[in-house]
Every structure is written in structure tokens, then in C-alpha cells.
Amino acid sequence: MTVVLLAALARAADDAPADTPVPADDGHAVRALVAAIPFHLATPTTWTMTASPRPVDRGVLLELRADPGLLVPRDAASPLLYVGETPAFPFNWDHVGGCAVVWVPGPVDLGSTEIWFGSDRLAERVDAAWGVAERRAARAVGVRPFPAADVAAALAPELSVASFDEIEALARKRVRACTSTPEDLLR
Amino acid sequence: MFSGPEGVNVWWLAVIGCSGGDPTDDRPAPTDATEETGTPPTTDPACAGHLDEAWCDGDDAVTCDADGRVVSQSTCDHGCVGGACVSCDAVSLQVALSNEGATAVVEVDGAGRRPRAVHLTGTATLSVDGPFRLLRTDGTDLPATPQTDVDALVVADDVGAGTLTATVPGCSQVTVPLVGVPPTPLVGQTMDQAPWFETAWDLFNGGSDAQVLVDPDRYADRVGMTFDAVLVPHRSAAEWASDPGLGSATATVGGSVDGHPLPVPIPVPAAGTLLEGWDLVIDFGRDGRLDPGDLLDGLDTPAFQAIGDLSEPGPYTPRRGDVDVANDTWLHQVVYAPVEIGTLGTLPLVVISHGNGHDYHWYDWLGNHLASWGYVVMSHKNNTMPGPRTAATTTLDNVDYLLGHLGTELGGVLDGHVDPHTQIWIGHSRGGEGVVLAYDRLFRGTATPANYDLSDIVMVSSIAPTIFEGPDAADPHDVAYHLLAGSSDGDVTGSVGQATVQYFRIFQRATGLNLVTYVQGADHNDFNCCGAEDSAWAPSQGPLIGREAAQRLARVYYLATIEALVRGQDALWEIDQRPLDAFRPVGIASPVATQLKRGQGDRKLVVDDFQRNTTVDLSSSGGSVSGTVRDLSEGKLDDPDRELSWRENQPMNGMTWSSNDADPARGAVFGWDDGDDVLLDFELPAAAADLHTASAVSMRVCQRTRNPSMVRPTLDFGVALVDGAGHETEVPTAGYGGVVRTYERGGSGNGVGWVNEFQTLRIPITGFVGDPDLDLTDVRTVRLRFGAAHGSPHGRVGLDDLEILTEATP
Known part of the structure; x- marks a missing residue:
């Protein structure tokens, strides 16, 4: 964990974003897929973890176990958690226990989608081409999707809710249940 | 000696703005014996x-x-x-509260509010020459006719010498020499070196001692006299006129005017409110009232102002409430306002935009504080995870929402009580960059909110901001900009190795009033309630001050700065501009490097900002630069190798004011060694030679990190002015605050010491006026002197923004 963290911080110390993605993770930092809850929103929300914000009405809420060293809340550049070609939006930073509750727009086929910590480029600068490049770089270092059995065990039926408020409430509930970091309970 | 006329009215204190011209319209009707009475004619x-x-x-x-x-x-x-012939018997003339035979000192006041009382014994005609006038005790002109046993007043309209004469035609004439002098502050602080006593500052901590000095050279006619120095809550001239009694003064100390300057300490009363103004009376009569001849410091403005602990709550009771917009992820706010808001008119709006991984509920420490001092504070949920541009959008939208819903949110309690035209935006980290980006969007017109515009934002403040977008976008333009950062930040470290955290680049780009509060020992999350202990993320730290001390300090600086800016409490600028070893406000224990830089063209002459004329021998204002300091170099304030190990041949080590930026910050560096007595001269433009109305010489100085000549805790040198005749007057910086050593943090190369901490040093012109041989109307050179004879025996420093300031603070 320490090696991964220091490597990530060393990258963060670079002056400018790299021209090509360098994953912070070789496929071992995201350790478990605990839950995957697809959802549908009657009222769309805006997806902002991208260079081109857009309204979305589907997504998936994920609960993961990951290297706590990569779940440190930072304002300086730090590695983003990617789900396929998309940076995930985090609801918490459990840098003590390693629980990560995040969401990405859906639908997502988790059986074929890698989840890993990518480069430290700001999400608002991530366009489609960069997302593809991140994923290619991750595959090159050995990042693979979770096994089908893990996905099947984690996957819940799709939720249909009125608005993203309900997804946030659900996410907070899961954070409260899983986090070991006190400040996660204060958000 | 007589003590002056008893029971005369004090019209002179009530006259405000009067030119001292013809007062005959207000005179009592003449009672001269020649007045017509209507008596029928007689035979004679x-x-x-x-x-x-x-x-x-x-x-x-x-x-x-x-x-x-x-x-x-x-x-x-x-x-x-x-009806009787004047005899040639001797007449006498006395100036109250003045030694017999001495030149009577009359303080100049165009409205005649600082008179001296005179008494004529016998019968004679009184007259004055020079810049003086003679008045009756009721303020009317004293006629140039013989008077008998009369009380009168002498006022000075200008500086200069003259005489007061009692003439008996054909027989005797009595003359008292007069001199008109400008009133001088009497309250100040003593120093261990020249100028020994400084009166330029207005702010004193309640509970501390101020010093009172009646200069025997200036008031030579009072030498040997005793007095009571009395502090009185500040009164206007009209209030003094209606009640010249000193009342139950809060502080009185006895003193005397001795043959050499001897300040008298006087206790500064504790401040019960934000600022409390005090007047000082030197009551020579020791009769408990202000009489002609007594000295008054504080007629138009207080002699000084006392402050309490600005980190403590103010007079109002803060209340907080939540604003939550359903089905909108980012329109969520907590609003802090005084319970008494209904009686307080409209209040400025302070906006807080948190950083990444933070929460908008984590700023009670600041929201409650400012609400208790009469502000409405809104802290909003901030979408920082995508980056600061997205955060900027959240700030713009939340402010617009609140201002558009004042009548409905929180039960309408804010309706009519928020001043949308006085907004202060504070952001933390990515939110700190976000508020600058948001301002820039308003400036460029790429954001056009419905309920406010650019002109409504009066100050932007960033706490440890990122600068992902670079200074071309993170540009405060000409709004007042404030930067608060900590040397122990484990996240937005300010490091030489990471351009996106070199927040001083934002300061460098700002063109308006520009302030920095750099706190040694504070980390990133000390400025919220609950973030992680990020100081531990760095490989080695110097002393840490902890969250409580950091927030206490930040409350002081925020309250002082905002009150000074939006409520005109000018004295509070001193908190931002005086180094802590010269003035340490209550509530601040740790080292802080502060900078306060006026905006471009704002009442200052820039002698050298190093941005133009980039050779070392020519200042940006076109004057020559010469000297004997070691290794003088001028260049970009941009550490070239991105690490902090000390190398003599790398002059810009530790500089983080630019990072490959267009229009980079530039400055100078140099040094001196043990045994050196060296200088650096900056020639003033001819048009700027007259400094007699200037307020200060100002510059930004830093010690260069990890240099083996680091001076602890502070470095000092000398600042001199040289006039056209070659006369030089030097004032040591030591009395005005030294240059702090860099924070002793490890990492980023060998040694300890973090980035270079520029701080503003201001030497008030009052520091130079004590030398009568210096011609302040013809100053040709600002000379900086270095070596043991002038301060620290050795040093390696950086220098920027050498300026001459005019007018008063800030």
C-alpha cells in the first residue's frame, strides 16, 4: 500500500499532467466489489466528472474495498478511480479502512469493465479519448475486470427512484455502515 | 506662571473646518465706552x-x-x-503653562482649536506677528487697542516663528517669542533602536502599555513641568467643547517634561468592542479638564485604538440554518446570521466554498464567528471532485440561488437584511481556486448570474488554494485578494516541485489590494473542523500549531481584514501589515509572514518591482541600482530545479511565485557575510524626490530557504534615505519587525526549510523625521544597508516591490 501511495504522490508532484495516462494501480488496489446497485432516475442528474457535463438518468452505485492509501482525500492532484473509461464520483474517503462508495453513469457491464486507480488528471479534463487511453494503459499493466462470480454476488436489482437525492441517501447509508474513517461520518 | 483663564468657554474645540477667518459675525455686541447711548446733547x-x-x-x-x-x-x-491715562508702570505678559522667558510653543490648527492662553497684567496693546492671531477668550478678534488685565488666546495658523508683544506707547514693551509647530502624536511605542519612539501606528492591544512622550525639544517651554497623562474615550471636537472635563478617566499617570525624552507608560484599557478609540490629554494644570495649553492627541481621530481578542465572538448571537433545494445535488447551504439581524439593517454576505473531500458544514468556526460580528455567512456544498472549474460553477450557482430566494428561505429572516453588493468570497483548496475562477468568469462575462454581478464582489480570499488552471485563469484581477496558507500543509503544500499547488502565483497576478497570511505550523485541514491530519503526509515537519490555534489566528485575520475593507476600520490594516515581532494581536501565538500590497497605482511610487528594466543596475522606475552586496542577481521568482537543497549558484532556490508562467514574477536576491558592511542603493526618480508627505517605505523581503546564513528568529537590516546634499538617515528594520526564517520543514532535497516566505516590511516616514538634517523634500536614494552595524551580521535574502507609499493606511 505504501509503495502504491508514494508512487502516486510522486506522480502528483510532477509539474504538469502527463500526456499519456500512467495508472496508479497494477490491478491490485481495488480489492473487492461488495455491492453494485444499478439505478434509474425519473429526474435526470448532471454528470460532472467529465470535460463535457451531461444529464444522465441511469447509473450504478458501487461499494468497493480498496487500498486505503489511495482513498486519501486530497485537493492536489491525486489518482482517480476509474470504472472502464469513466472516472467515478466518490461519496467518501475511507483512508483508514478502505471502503469506497462511488457512482458512475450506467448502464455498466461490470463483467467486462475494469475498476482501478488511474492517473491524476482532473476529472473535468477527462474527455472520451483520455478515458480510452486510461483504460488501455490499465489493461497494459494487467488490470482486469472482477471475476463474473464476484460481480454476480455483488449485483443488485436496478432501483428506480425519483431523483438523485435518493441515491445520495442510499450512498450515505452504505458509507455509515462500512467506513472506518471518522470524518466520513461528518459529511 | 498662571494656569490660564478660569471658566472661559471652549469655543475653539467646537470649531470644525473653520478657516480661522473673520469671526466678527458671531461676536458679542461691542460694549466700548464710545458707543452711542441716545443721551440728549449737553452744553458741552x-x-x-x-x-x-x-x-x-x-x-x-x-x-x-x-x-x-x-x-x-x-x-x-x-x-x-x-477714561484714564495709561501710566508707564510696568506691564507683564504671561503665557499659561509656559516657562518664564521661554519661546511659547503654539500648535498649528487652521480652525484655531489649539490655542495658548495669555494674560496681560497692567494696561497695554497686545499684538502678534508671524503666523499667529490674537483672540478674546470668546473667540472674537482682540482689537489692537489698549487692554487692561486681560485674558486672551494666541492661535497659530501655520508653522513658523513670531512674537507676542504688549506695547505701551512711548514707554515699555514686553515681548514673548512664539513658535508655531504642527501637532504631533503623543502616544506611541518605544524602540530599542532608532528612532527610539514611533507614533505611526494606531493599534494597541487592550491590556498592554502604550507609551506617552512629551518631547522636551519640541515643547521646550514646558521643561520641568509636571502633568497628568489622561486617557479619555474618544470625543469629537464638539463633544470636547461641551465637556472639557476629563471625567472619571480610565487611565491617568503622572509625568513630567524632563530635559531628555522619557516616555511614560500608560495602560491601554481592555477593549469591550471591536475597536475602542482613546484620546490622550496632557493635563499640565492637573485640574481634570482640558484647558488652553494642555496637549490633546486625538482631536479629529483617536490618539489610538484598542483592540481586544478578535478571535473571540462579537456582540451578536449567531444562528445557523440549512438551505436544501430538493432534487438538486449541489444547491445545499448552511447559513449563519445574527439572531438580531432584524435590527441590524443590511449585512455583508460572506461565502465559503469548501475544498475536495471537505464538507460545507465544516466551517462553523468561521461562520459563527463572522455572524457574531454582524455578517451573513453562507457555506455551500461544493462540487470539487471534478476540479476547480466545476467548483467555481457551484459557487456562482449557490450565491445566485441564495440571493434570489432571500424572501423565502429560512423563513424569510434574511429578507432585506443581506447586502448583495458587499460580498466576500472565501474558498478552501480547490474551492479556493474555484472562487478566483468564478470571479474571473464574472470579469470576462462568461458567467452572468441573475442576482449579482462582478461589482458586488469586494474581496476574494483563498485558503491554501490549488492553481490547476494557472494564473491566466485563476486571476483575481483588481478585486481585493487575500491568501491564507500554512507551511505544514500536507496536501496543497506550496512546494517547489508541484506547480499546481504554488498558490503565490495567484497573489502575483492580482492587481488590486493584495494580502497574504502565511502561517508557520498550520496544515491544510487546520482550516476546517474535521479533515484528515495532513501534516503527517509530509516526511518531516517543524513545530505544528494545531487546528485550534490555526483557526483562532484565522478568525483574527479574517475579521480584521474584512472589517477594514468593508467597514472602514482602517486601524485594523495594521494587523495585516505589521510583522508579529513588532505587533502581536491577542490570539496569535505562532509565526506568521504577512504581506499587504496596495493595488497598481494606488497611492504609491513603485521604485523597483523588477518587472521591467531587468538588468541589475536599473530599477523598474528607471533609476540606477548600485551596491556592494554579494551576489546581486535579478530574475524570475521561479525555482529552476524544483527542489530546495541550498546551492550558492542557484539564486532563485525556494521561489514559488512563478512556474514557467507568462509574465512571470521577478525579484532580486543577494547576500552578505560576517564582517561585511554593504549596501544597495535605489535611485529615486526626480519627480518623486519629495517625500515629506509620504507615509512609508515599503518592500517585500524573504530569507532564502536552507541557506547556511539563515538568521533565527528574524533577520534585520537598515533602511536609509539619502537627500540631495548627501545626508543620510538610517532606520533599522528591527523596530518594525524582522524577516522571519523559513519554516523548518524537511523534504524536497537536503536540509530543512520550506519555500521562501516573503513578507512586507514598512518603515514609516515618521521614523526618519527625527533627523532635522535630512531634507525630506529632496530625497534622492533609498539605501538598504546590511551587516552587523545595521542588523544581522549575515544573510541571504530575496527582495521585491520596493515602494514609497503616500497617505495613510493601508
């Missing part, structure tokens, strides 16, 4: 209107009986007063 014309009376008919003394006949009439040799 000389007694017409003077039945049974002795009177003066010009120089003739005439005595009439009840029937109008002349009893006697004679021509006087020395004038006639009251």
Missing part, C-alpha cells in the same frame, strides 16, 4: 452721552459730571484706557 459736546463718566476721546482722558460739564480733560502721553 465733549460730554455728550457721557454724563457722570470718565471716558477716552481718542488719547484724551475726559471726565464729565452729571450735568454734562467737563470736569477735566487731558491728553495722555501713552494712550487712554477707561
